[in-house]
Structure formats: C-alpha cells, structure tokens
Amino acid sequence: MRDRQLPESVYNWTSVVGVAVAVASFCIIVLLLLIDAFVDATTAYLGLLTFIVLPIFVCLGLVLIAVGMLIERRRLQRGAHGHFRPELNIDLRNSRHRRAVAIFTGVTGVFLMATAVGSYNAYQETESVEFCGAICHVMHPEFTAYQSSPHAHVSCAECHIGAGAGWYVQSKLSGAYQVYSVLAEKYPRPIPTPVHNLRPARETCEHCHWPDQFFGARMMVNQHFLGDEQNTPHPISLLLKVGGPASSRSGSAARPHDSGDEGIHWHVSEANRIDYAATDDRRLDIAWVKLTDELGQTKEWTLDGEPVDQEVLDGSELRTMDCIDCHNRPSHNYRSPTKLVNQAIADGRIDRRLPFIKREAVTCLDDEYETTSEALSSIDEHLRTFYADEYPEVVEDQASMLDAAITSVQGIFQQSLFPEMKVTWRDYPDHVGHSESIGCFRCHGSDLTTAAGEQISKDCSMCHSILAQGSGPGADSIAPSGLVFEHPVDIYGEELETNCTECHEGGAEIY
Structure with missing residues (x-):
C-alpha cells in the first residue's frame, strides 16, 4: 500500500x-x-x-x-x-x-x-418580502393585496415580527409548523384570521404611526355610482374626526387643530383603556366591554345589561383594544367588488357611458368560480353577451370601450378574488367603517348596555360629518355643520334605523 x-x-x-x-x-x-x-x-x-x-x-x-x-x-x-x-x-x-x-x-x-x-x-x-410572499404559493392572495396596499413599502417582518430577538425566534418556531402544513397540504382555505399570536400593535404600528402626532380631522370623498342605466354618480364627502390621544399624554399639549381625546382615536387614548370579550374567533360577536378612565373609574356594557357568566368569559378571547381591532386589514385588504368598480369608474378605467356597467361588473365579479381562468373567461362572456343582447349598438360602435371595461373588470378579479384559495372580501371583513361589514356596529348601537340601560352611542357625528352627498342640485355646496345621511334610493327612513350590512355586503346582493 x-x-x-x-x-x-x-x-x-x-x-x-x-x-x-x-x-x-x-x-x-x-x-x-x-x-x-x-x-x-x-x-x-x-x-x-x-x-x-x-x-x-x-x-x-x-x-x-x-x-x-x-x-x-x-x-x-x-x-x-x-x-x-x-x-x-x-x-x-x-x-x-x-x-x-x-x-x-x-x-x-x-x-x-x-x-x-x-x-x-x-x-x-x-425577513424579506419575497421570502414571505413570493416563495409560498399559499400566500399569493395576501402578497397580491399587500402590493396594492398603503403599506406596500413596509416589509412583512416590520409588522408581523418587529424589532428584537424574542419575537423573531417565536415567529420562526410558528413558521416551522406552517412549512409542514404547506408541504403536507394541511392548511385551510381560506387562511383563517385574525392571527391570534400577532405582536401587540403598540410595539409595531406605533413605530411609524406615532400617537402624539395624530391630527384632528381630515376630509375624504367616497366615490359611489348607482346601479342604474346611467351609472349615476353619488359621491359622499365626509369629514373624518380622527382625533387622538395627543392632549392626554404627559408632556403633550393639545394643539389648536387637535380634538384632544375625542374622535375615532379616542379608543386608543392612554387616558382610556377599553377591554372587551369576543365570543367568536373572528372578533365579530362582542359580549362584554369595559371602559377604565384615567381616574380608574370603570363602566361595563354587557348583552342586554345582564351580568356575563364566568363560563362565557372563560371561553372568550379577552383583549385590550388597540389599532388592529379596527384597522384589521391594514396591508391585506380584499376590497369588495362594489368599491373596486366604483374606483375604476371614477378613475376612468371603466367608462361610465356603458349602460348598467356598474351593475353588470359587480354581478359577474360576485359569482362563484373554481379557478381564476374560469372566472376571466366567464367575465368576458357575461359582459359581451349582456351588451350583445341588450345594447347591440355598444358592441358595434363602442367595441374598444367595452374591451377596456372587460379588461379592467378582469384585472379587478385578479387583484381581489382568489378562487383557488377560496378567498373573497366576505371572508376577510374590514372593520374600518360600517357600510359593508358590521365594523363599528359590533359595539356601537348593539345590544350592549350598562346595568342602568345606557347603550354605546350610535351617533354618527361622533366619528364623521357628512359635508355633501349626491349629485343633485346643491350637491356641490359644503355643509360645515353636517348633513343627515340620505339613502340614494328612498327606503322610507330605514337607513336611520337599520345597519347598512342588513342589505349591503359589497357584492351583487342588492341587484
């Protein structure tokens, strides 16, 4: 050798x-x-x-x-x-x-x-966005929604993990089971929310959204179009009373444009602590609310004012209210067909001159499909068949306008609906507002009352004022003191008594 x-x-x-x-x-x-x-x-x-x-x-x-x-x-x-x-x-x-x-x-x-x-x-x-969203096909809906969200330039890890080694390790241990679930195809469709082990919002959101710098109010114009032949515009101009806790924080003096501890962000003021118990996993059914003010005085609301059984509390999720309880879809918001079609018409991507395009676009978006390719084909067929049967002059004289509308509606579907993962906006309600999901009305105007019979107020003017509405005579003028909401179609005052979600879900349910 x-x-x-x-x-x-x-x-x-x-x-x-x-x-x-x-x-x-x-x-x-x-x-x-x-x-x-x-x-x-x-x-x-x-x-x-x-x-x-x-x-x-x-x-x-x-x-x-x-x-x-x-x-x-x-x-x-x-x-x-x-x-x-x-x-x-x-x-x-x-x-x-x-x-x-x-x-x-x-x-x-x-x-x-x-x-x-x-x-x-x-x-x-x-920690990269590509690792979280692009590598795993299960995350395709979340990644798509994220890319068109206000947080598109904020990495996934900044919100889902935040700073520090502790939450990094915890997230990787949690992710190990998720990897197994994907490999073994054990994951549910759609992915359930909310994420119950998400890092507290004050440790992530407030790194950018500094509570001391909340401002008093801002104007917002919601573009609406009716489902009639003319796709009649019906914009609503709101003054959102954002408010905030700036005046209640030590070392912070209230500025003239602040509304102090009033407005929407009163809910997260350090002068007030709001605890609640949700009896369902989606935090839609609230059985108990407790308010503790800066003096330590408390007030409790329960269903019909009756004491809550300890067994109910033990089986409920007890939370202290923070940003995520209202802003629950900050980066993965699956907007409804109604909102997306309204926006497309307002932007000019869908021409309002096409008769009934609002109604027909929402109708074909709010249908059941097995795959995205099937949906895109059906949208094309639905719109072309409708106009060929009802408005043949559109097909003959405005073919390019119709083609552009079809392309836009197909694009809306690809950006917001994912049949392979069974994802629709109904599965992920947005709690900001109350027009298409119960949102604010989970507590406000619900059956929650104190022992003395006091309800949580449903006064709309606490959170916003309507400055202008509709497109009729005088609609261009602003009413600084606020207007009473008028439904575009006369429903005999029901809009003042009934929650919007009794009729509206953001789809074709009203057509």
Missing part, C-alpha cells in the same frame, strides 16, 4: 461521500452567489437555495465526514489487536498529521467565515 497523505480513518466511503456532498454544495453556493451578483433578473427561490437549502447539505456532508472517520477508526481499532491508539493522537512530527491539521484548520476557517456570512444572509432572506 502506497504512503497515504492523510490519516487512515479518512479513507472510507462514508467520508468520501461526505466530502463530495460538502464540496459540491459549497461550489453550487459560490456559483449561485456569482449569478446573484452579475445577473439582474433572478428568481425569488435563489436566496432560499443559496442561504438556507444548500448550507444544510454542506453541514450534512461535514457530518458524514466525521461519522465516517469515527466508524473507520473503530474498525481499525478492532483489527489492530490493541496496537491502534483509541484516543485522539496528533503528532505534528508526522507529516500526515501536519497535513491533516493544516487542512482541518483551513477548512474550519473558511467554514466559519462562510457560516457568518451565510447566517446573516439567511436572516435577511427570511
């Missing part, structure tokens, strides 16, 4: 396979790093392979080398009849030992440096 360059224990097939796996994986990592450095357009999976998957194979190869050496050493020991030293024996006078030590030291140094760089990049990769 010729003189070998390394110790005898290295020469075994297990270690040879380990060397091959480790070296091949490391070379592929280097190749992928070069591709990432010099190629502009790369796949979202590149980082996953480079910094997470392949390093596992490098480590596996190193483990195989060590295991093979241990097994081979024991085999040599059994065949040496006691002449093979069992303990670790390094003799630097032996050239083979010197060579082995040099190789081990060099490889260890390279491995440690690569581990440091790789660990940092693995951290960056798992």
Whole structure:
C-alpha cells in the first residue's frame, strides 16, 4: 500500500461521500452567489437555495465526514489487536498529521467565515418580502393585496415580527409548523384570521404611526355610482374626526387643530383603556366591554345589561383594544367588488357611458368560480353577451370601450378574488367603517348596555360629518355643520334605523 497523505480513518466511503456532498454544495453556493451578483433578473427561490437549502447539505456532508472517520477508526481499532491508539493522537512530527491539521484548520476557517456570512444572509432572506410572499404559493392572495396596499413599502417582518430577538425566534418556531402544513397540504382555505399570536400593535404600528402626532380631522370623498342605466354618480364627502390621544399624554399639549381625546382615536387614548370579550374567533360577536378612565373609574356594557357568566368569559378571547381591532386589514385588504368598480369608474378605467356597467361588473365579479381562468373567461362572456343582447349598438360602435371595461373588470378579479384559495372580501371583513361589514356596529348601537340601560352611542357625528352627498342640485355646496345621511334610493327612513350590512355586503346582493 502506497504512503497515504492523510490519516487512515479518512479513507472510507462514508467520508468520501461526505466530502463530495460538502464540496459540491459549497461550489453550487459560490456559483449561485456569482449569478446573484452579475445577473439582474433572478428568481425569488435563489436566496432560499443559496442561504438556507444548500448550507444544510454542506453541514450534512461535514457530518458524514466525521461519522465516517469515527466508524473507520473503530474498525481499525478492532483489527489492530490493541496496537491502534483509541484516543485522539496528533503528532505534528508526522507529516500526515501536519497535513491533516493544516487542512482541518483551513477548512474550519473558511467554514466559519462562510457560516457568518451565510447566517446573516439567511436572516435577511427570511425577513424579506419575497421570502414571505413570493416563495409560498399559499400566500399569493395576501402578497397580491399587500402590493396594492398603503403599506406596500413596509416589509412583512416590520409588522408581523418587529424589532428584537424574542419575537423573531417565536415567529420562526410558528413558521416551522406552517412549512409542514404547506408541504403536507394541511392548511385551510381560506387562511383563517385574525392571527391570534400577532405582536401587540403598540410595539409595531406605533413605530411609524406615532400617537402624539395624530391630527384632528381630515376630509375624504367616497366615490359611489348607482346601479342604474346611467351609472349615476353619488359621491359622499365626509369629514373624518380622527382625533387622538395627543392632549392626554404627559408632556403633550393639545394643539389648536387637535380634538384632544375625542374622535375615532379616542379608543386608543392612554387616558382610556377599553377591554372587551369576543365570543367568536373572528372578533365579530362582542359580549362584554369595559371602559377604565384615567381616574380608574370603570363602566361595563354587557348583552342586554345582564351580568356575563364566568363560563362565557372563560371561553372568550379577552383583549385590550388597540389599532388592529379596527384597522384589521391594514396591508391585506380584499376590497369588495362594489368599491373596486366604483374606483375604476371614477378613475376612468371603466367608462361610465356603458349602460348598467356598474351593475353588470359587480354581478359577474360576485359569482362563484373554481379557478381564476374560469372566472376571466366567464367575465368576458357575461359582459359581451349582456351588451350583445341588450345594447347591440355598444358592441358595434363602442367595441374598444367595452374591451377596456372587460379588461379592467378582469384585472379587478385578479387583484381581489382568489378562487383557488377560496378567498373573497366576505371572508376577510374590514372593520374600518360600517357600510359593508358590521365594523363599528359590533359595539356601537348593539345590544350592549350598562346595568342602568345606557347603550354605546350610535351617533354618527361622533366619528364623521357628512359635508355633501349626491349629485343633485346643491350637491356641490359644503355643509360645515353636517348633513343627515340620505339613502340614494328612498327606503322610507330605514337607513336611520337599520345597519347598512342588513342589505349591503359589497357584492351583487342588492341587484
């Protein structure tokens, strides 16, 4: 046998396979790093392979080398009849030992440096938006909604994890089960919300939305179009009384434009603490509300003013109200067909001159489809058939206008409805407002009363004033003191007594 360059224990097939796996994986990592450095357009999976998957194979190869050496050493020991030293024996006078030590030291140094760089990049990769949204097909609806949200330039990790190692570790442990669920196809469709182990909003939202800088009020114009032949505009101009807790915070003086502890953000004022109990997982059914003011005085509201059974409280989710209880869809808001079609008409993407386009667009969006491709085909067929049957002159003289409308409606579907994951806006109600989901009315104007019979107020003017509404005579003038809401269609005063959601869900239910 010729003189070998390394110790005898290295020469075994297990270690040879380990060397091959480790070296091949490391070379592929280097190749992928070069591709990432010099190629502009790369796949979202590149980082996953480079910094997470392949390093596992490098480590596996190193483990195989060590295991093979241990097994081979024991085999040599059994065949040496006691002449093979069992303990670790390094003799630097032996050239083979010197060579082995040099190789081990060099490889260890390279491995440690690569581990440091790789660990940092693995951290960056798992915190990236692409890792959260683009790699996993299950997240396609959430990622699509996120890209058109007000938080599109805020990374997923900034809201879902936040700063600090504790929540980072907790999120990765939670994510391990989610990876298993995806691989084993154990995940529900649609993904249930709310996320019950989400980090408290004050530790994430308030990094940007600083409560001391909430402002008093802002004007908002909601563009509405009726479902009649003319798609009649019916805009509503609101003065939203955002308010906020600025005046109640120590060291903060109320500014002239602040409304102090009034308005919508009164709910999260540090001068008040609101606790509530939700009896369902979606936090829609509220059984108990408790208000604690800055003096420590409390007031409780319960269903019909009756004491709440401890058994009900034990089976409910008890929460202290924060941002997420109203702003529950800040980045993944699946807006209803009604809102999206209204916006498309207002923007000019859908031409209002097409008769009944508002009604027909909402109708074909609010249908049941098995796949997105089926939906896109059905939308095209529905609109073309309707206009061919009812308004053939549109097909003949305004074909380009109709084509543009069809393309826009199909785009709305692709951005907001995902049949493969069974995702619709009805599955993810937005609690901001009350026009299409119960939202504010979960508490305000509900059956919750104090023992003395006091209800949580349903006075609309506490949160907003209607400055102008409709498109009839005088609609262009502003009423600073506010107007009483008038329903576009006369429903004999029911709009003042009945919640909007009794009739409106954002779909074709009213057509």
